[in-house]
Amino acid sequence: METLTLNVQGMTCDGCAAKVQKALQGVDGVSMVEVSLEQGKAFVTYDARSTNPEDLYAAVDDAGFDAGY
Ligand code: 9UX
Known part of the structure; x- marks a missing residue:
């Protein structure tokens, strides 16, 4: 398992x-997944055989928030 911390703007x-x-x-x-509204961050644990950081950033963007690199 891999972990990634995303900076999420707009929450x-x-x-x-949620x-x-x-x-x-x-x-x-x-x-x-753990999301901190206070920190503006999302902490994700994922299987690198199934997904990657690019997909995770894209999922946040698709939900209407900015997780830019
Ligand atoms: Mo709160 Mo956010 O009323 O997409 S849900 S502002």
Whole structure:
């Protein structure tokens, strides 16, 4: 398993954090997600055989938040 910390911009309430959480958990290969609204970060544990950082950044972007590199 690999871990990645994403800097997520644009989360302003718990609902936003929940959306980011759901988006990341929906990516095949993701096993654990923790989102910190306060820190503006998402901590993801994933299987590198199934996904990669690019996919994870894209999932956050698709959910309407900016996880730019
Ligand atoms: Mo809160 Mo975020 O009311 O997408 S859910 S601002």
